[in-house]
Amino acid sequence: MSETYKKQIVQHIIRNLLDIQLLRIIQAEPTWGYKIKKQVEADFNIKIRHGALYPTLNLLEEKGFVSCTLQQKGGRARKVYAVTADGQVYLQTFYGVLQGQLGSNDL
Amino acid sequence: MSETYKKQIVQHIIRNLLDIQLLRIIQAEPTWGYKIKKQVEADFNIKIRHGALYPTLNLLEEKGFVSCTLQQKGGRARKVYAVTADGQVYLQTFYGVLQGQLGSNDL
């Protein structure tokens, strides 16, 4: 796996496919906005705007791709997201379209 | 594979990941701009702007991800593109990042 293009690719994805990438991260493990931000910034050494992150999470919830559970940790509230069945279908369909693995019967 | 989200996902990809999708199509078979446009429009029933398509193809060539061969068919010239070794590495790295399959040694 090449290291040369990795950072620019990650920024490409975060910029253009934030919704998909969030779905993927949440599918791996239910989590919340702030943790995703810190995690991605640590893993890839890039910045995620929380001004884009939180509205996108809310959008995913509106679309029914993730469900939201309010978790109280002391007085601080976390909105823990989990991928719904619809979200999983969406994500899998995305991968299929991207890699051209859709059967011809789909049309 | 779900049909529900397919069209919006394809538009999502064409809009935000045109370069990647072009790489994938060209990797499957060396081809040229106009054919890609017609093919995608027929396959997915969506419009591709050639005003975005051709500059993107030229950009991919500049970056060295595709090579270009001028093919004369009668008097009409075609710019037939093929994916280079660099382009294949880029594409594979992209899939890896997107699906989170990068080893931890990559950092």
Next chain:
DNA sequence: TACAATATGTCCACACACGGACATATCTTG
């Protein structure tokens, strides 16, 4: 011979997304 298709290219008004500031509240640490 005129129109549609093939084939590639540029350009511009406009809309949308970005970067970053502003905002609020709680908890932890020095």
Next chain:
DNA sequence: CAAGATATGTCCGTGTGTGGACATATTGTA
């Protein structure tokens, strides 16, 4: 007790990309 971290949210000027027109040349067809 103040500063930084946790946690989520809005807003706005600016810059980037979109949609579609304009452009050109050849070939096939009605």
